[in-house]
Amino acid sequence: MFKGEKNMARLRRLDFLLIALIYIAFLPVIGKLKLIDFMIFTIFVLSFNLLYGFMGRLSFGHMLYLGIGSYAAALSSVYLSTNPLIIILCAITAGLLVGVILGPVVSRTRGACFALINMAFNQVGYFLVVSACAGITGGEDGLAAQAAPLGFFNLQDSNIMFGFTLFCLIFVFFVMKKLIASPYGVLLKGIKENENRVRFLGYNTYFFKCLTFCISTMIAALAGALWMFNFSYVTPSFIDPGRNVEVVFAALIGGPGSLYGVLIGGGIYMAISNYLASYITRWEMFLGIILLILVFRFPKGLWGVLADKFGKAGKGQVVEK
Amino acid sequence: MTDQIILEARGVTKVFKGLTAVAEVDYRLIKGQVAGVIGPNGAGKSTFFNLLTGLYTPTEGKVVFFDQDITKVPPDQRVVMGLGRTFQLVSVFNSLTVLDNLVLSITRFTPYYHNKSKFFFADRTNSFIKENCIGAMETVGIQEKKGLKTSGLSYGDKRKLEIAMALSLKPKVLLLDEPFAGLSDTEIDEIVHLINKIKEGLSIVIIEHKVSKLLNLVEKLSVMHEGRLIFEGKPQDAVSDREVRRVYWGEKDESSAIKC
Numbered sequence: 349m350f351k352g353e354k355n356m357a358r359l360r361r362l363d364f365l366l367i368a369l370i371y372i373a374f375l376p377v378i379g380k381l382k383l384i385d386f387m388i389f390t391i392f393v394l395s396f397n398l399l400y401g402f403m404g405r406l407s408f409g410h411m412l413y414l415g416i417g418s419y420a421a422a423l424s425s426v427y428l429s430t431n432p433l434i435i436i437l438c439a440i441t442a443g444l445l446v447g448v449i450l451g452p453v454v455s456r457t458r459g460a461c462f463a464l465i466n467m468a469f470n471q472v473g474y475f476l477v478v479s480a481c482a483g484i485t486g487g488e489d490g491l492a493a494q495a496a497p498l499g500f501f502n503l504q505d506s507n508i509m510f511g512f513t514l515f516c517l518i519f520v521f522f523v524m525k526k527l528i529a530s531p532y533g534v535l536l537k538g539i540k541e542n543e544n545r546v547r548f549l550g551y552n553t554y555f556f557k558c559l560t561f562c563i564s565t566m567i568a569a570l571a572g573a574l575w576m577f578n579f580s581y582v583t584p585s586f587i588d589p590g591r592n593v594e595v596v597f598a599a600l601i602g603g604p605g606s607l608y609g610v611l612i613g614g615g616i617y618m619a620i621s622n623y624l625a626s627y628i629t630r631w632e633m634f635l636g637i638i639l640l641i642l643v644f645r646f647p648k649g650l651w652g653v654l655a656d657k658f659g660k661a662g663k664g665q666v667v668e669k
Numbered sequence: 670m671t672d673q674i675i676l677e678a679r680g681v682t683k684v685f686k687g688l689t690a691v692a693e694v695d696y697r698l699i700k701g702q703v704a705g706v707i708g709p710n711g712a713g714k715s716t717f718f719n720l721l722t723g724l725y726t727p728t729e730g731k732v733v734f735f736d737q738d739i740t741k742v743p744p745d746q747r748v749v750m751g752l753g754r755t756f757q758l759v760s761v762f763n764s765l766t767v768l769d770n771l772v773l774s775i776t777r778f779t780p781y782y783h784n785k786s787k788f789f790f791a792d793r794t795n796s797f798i799k800e801n802c803i804g805a806m807e808t809v810g811i812q813e814k815k816g817l818k819t820s821g822l823s824y825g826d827k828r829k830l831e832i833a834m835a836l837s838l839k840p841k842v843l844l845l846d847e848p849f850a851g852l853s854d855t856e857i858d859e860i861v862h863l864i865n866k867i868k869e870g871l872s873i874v875i876i877e878h879k880v881s882k883l884l885n886l887v888e889k890l891s892v893m894h895e896g897r898l899i900f901e902g903k904p905q906d907a908v909s910d911r912e913v914r915r916v917y918w919g920e921k922d923e924s925s926a927i928k929c
Contacts, residue, residue, distance in 0.1 A: 526789075526790045527789060527790070529792050529793060529794075530787075530788065530789050530790055530791055530792065530793055531772055531773070531776040531781060531782075531788050531791070531793045531798070532788055532789045533793070534765060534769045534772050534773045534793060535773060537762070537764060537765055537769075538762050538765070538773050540764070541762050541763065541764045541765070542760065542762065544724070544744075545756075545760050545761075545762070546773070547743070547744045547745045547748075548722065548744055548745070548748060548754060549745075549748065549773060549774045549777055549834065549838065550745050550748035550749050550777045550778070550838055551745055551777060552743075552745050552746075553745070
């Protein structure tokens, strides 16, 4: 079809190996624990980007779904079982439940309304965690929780945790890639551009929007569970609506609408927030400047710039309107 | 041939904040018919279409499709029932490739849609989907443009793509909202040719401004004015109808020539 398309397709099939190699290559530079953090955050950005990059719905309350996952994981480890697999299952189920409950409401909206309604729910969730349900969640102090080892699968061992997080990242990436390449992926992009037109092709867009929302909340909850494993505690900062800006930043840096862009964006955002902060006290100001440059000069993000420059428009690439 | 009524509007009225856009329109489309609806700007033609296809719900009246009341049926369900349409301002997905535009419309009515594992996880560039898409492109004659971004197509090609998308929904009734608007004369002739090619086994309603192009194309012509149907009958009779000439060509003097 296109020039070089076949070679690119072959390369793209191996991209998960590249992701693993890059993260392993950075091990001596950044350190295991930080890299685990990077990867979890990237999973979170992937879940956010499914809504924003592909379906065109900016959720400004995505921390809620991450936090739900974290708290569900912590609570299930305290009250139910310390088996890590059960904990993860509980977290994902909690994410799904929230998606099923809130999805029908938020999916009716778009644009600013969608962003704000997500944020409103996030505020509610934050309030519940900090004060209304403080008896269970530990309020401001949070909750200490751990997963017990399951044979060799000991998530308190940082090597195992690194491997498992990397596996999760690649798995989520792989699923996303499949989804985006399928007819469903085109449907999402269609909804992004002109939802009404998609309805006139015979699709019940409302159903698909709810469904996409649920997929997104489930993946965010998975990231939340991993975060809980990594820190062995949860605090209200895991569900803090003020931190929503992080995930939006990360998606914009890398390039929303492209999976590779999200991987790059997640990594770069974490690098900036980890390292710039130790040199510059008010590093957020520079982040603001970077964002301004991005929005005005490179709306397709870093990956968009790279793809344009080398003429290899990736499949997950957003096409300029 | 029995004259089965396939699509019917019964006393359909739409009021927008006190403005009556469509007033008590009774309309019947007979199976296999190619019908035209003309009328000056603001006559309520597009609103009427939107009522038929479900973008708006009528303030009063009923829409009946195959003896079934579909007044409250949402647009996507109407498409599934067999009511396809195009839009006045050509409406394709500019951010997608030409091929992807067709992937979206075609997969809805293939087993791919009902087999969810395929719909969500199958590669959309597989040979089954591709063959179907290329078949649809060949019908309208845009197969050379399959890899292009839709935003790079000419307006005429976008119009053809839109018709191909509407056809891939396997409609029983096709509603074309001003298919000639913004096209050159050659492009209009191509579209006319295309409509003649596809009309077999299909019932078509065309809204249009350019009356001259419709005269030889349609079997029935209706004229709308200020939300009402003021004429219905053979296209030749429409141009000689005094009331039609008055509202459509602004004629006061019956003897002056028709300029269409």
